Amino acid sequence: MKDKQVLEFDLIIAGGGAVGCLLALSLRSCGLKIAIVEASAYACDSQQSLHPGFDARSIAxxxxxxxxxxxxxxxxxxxxxxxxxKQIKVSDQGHLGQCWLDHRQQRVEALGYVTSQQQLGTMLYESVKDADDIDWFCPDSVSDVKQHQQHIDVILSSAKRLSASLLVVAEGGSSPTATKLGFQSQVQDYQQVALVANVKTDHPHEFRAYERFTAQGPLALLPNADSSFGLVWSLAAEHRDTFLHMQNSEFLQQLQQAFGYSVGRFVALSQRNSYPLALARLARTVAHRSVVIGNAAHTLHPIAGQGFNLGLRDAQCLSTLLRNTVKQDGDPGAAPVLQVYSQQRHQDQSLVVNSTDALVRFFSNNHGPLVAGRNLGLGLLDLCGPLKLKLGRAAMGYGGQNAAS
Incomplete structure (x- = not known):
């Protein structure tokens, strides 16, 4: 018999960031009593950033x-x-090979959408924070986990004790709760950093995104609401301090030289930040009455902009399975349910992880034959309608197995 001091739930979500909030939002009013445990406090003052995980960086x-x-x-x-x-242009610095993806080829209004992590976080948090079937433990964190035959117990840093049928770990990369559960991460350091900022040009962005492979590393520009671009520039780790601390005018000059004049002249720059880049993935994502999703399960290089979207598809697949389980009066944390989740997500996760890693290695290499080969490939791809259509579908998030199949 369980201790009467234990707070009972059906589902505990460790991590109240975007993926954790999305999972809770997806399960609203389905009959599950949900707890969210989040270590970082959400700000009440509108002048502050809502949450450390929801900053001003652009996200596609x-x-x-x-x-x-x-x-x-x-x-x-x-x-x-x-x-x-509306359009995505892929090009390689100093070479003619390029490829255009267009929303009209896919017969959709847009290939994707750009927002800031702060806007997305606010939207998700406001949608779930007052839900009657969701309890927040924030700021608080998981200090210990005990797995039992029919339930899983979670002890918090505040000494509160929670119990549920299922624990979902959505804490982001290097998750301490995943480590406590015995999940082991395989990490490949790319020896690169992502430098992020917002930049303005003297031309309108016309709803175009750009992916350009430069001598320093892959560079992406995403159109923002204020007519600026969100910049994500992957640089060798040894160049981090140089590019992070050089004068704005010099940085804009370096950016102009690497990118060219497809969007006119770069005229303004926000504060620059950086973070290290590595491929981190778990050998398995499910264990007894526990499952790991989002960046806690797979942290990717931003070269294709698919990491966050992959995490959203994890939440979508899991929420669909849990809803169906509840309708059939089943146990949300039962091994067969988690096994189905693992099987349904394997193809999509493997495809995105492996293809992203291949892109990093292929387009971060300046070996002559490889450069010639990839530029020839970009040119041929632009001329081949069926292949370009397939690439566009992958960029839109439909390249792998259906998330909810």
Missing amino acids: LSHQSASYLQQLGLQSSLLENCVPI
Whole structure:
């Protein structure tokens, strides 16, 4: 018999960031009593950043991710705060090979949408924070986990004790709770950092996103709502301090030289930040009455902009399975349910992880034959309608197995 001091739930979500909030939002009113445990406090002052995980960095939502958010009733908020991506240009510095992806080829209004992590976080948090079937333990964190035959117990740093049928870990990369559960991460350091900032040009962005492979590393520009671009520039780790601390004018000059004049002249720059880049993935994502999703399960290089969208598809698949389990009066944390989740997500996760890793290695290499080969490939791809259509579908989030199949 359980201790009467233990707070009973059906589902505990460790991590109240975007993926954790999305999972809780997806399970609203399905009959599950949910607890969210989040270590970082949410700010009440509108002048502050809502949450450390929700900063001003631009994030690209794939068409599939945006469609899912709209299915959850967030269409008006989503369209109000997002900028559509109508076209994507892929090019290589100093070479003629390039490829254009266009929303009209896919017969959609947009290939994807750009928002800031802060806007997305606010939208998700506001949608779940007052839900009657969701209890927040924030700021608080998981200090210990005990797995039992029919339930899982979670002891918090505050000494509160929670119990549930299932624990979902959505804490982001290097999750301490995943480590406590015995999940082991395989890490490949790319010896690169992502430098992020917002930049303004003297030309309108015309709802175009750009992926350019430069001598320093892959560079992405995402159209923002204020006519600026969100910049993500992957640089060798040894160049981090140089690019992070050089004068704005010098940085803009370096950026101009690497990118060219496709968007006119770069004229303004926000504060720059950086974070290290590595591929981290778990050998397995399910264990007894526990499952790991999002960046806690797979942290990717930003070269293709698919990491966050992959995490959203994890939440979508898991929420669909849990809803169906509840309808059949089943046990949400039962091994067969988690095994189905693992099987349904394997193809999509493996495809995105492996293809992203291959892109990093292929386009971060300046060996002559490889450069010639990839430029020839870009040129041929631009001329081959069926292949370009397939690439566009992958960029829109439909390249792998259906998240909810």
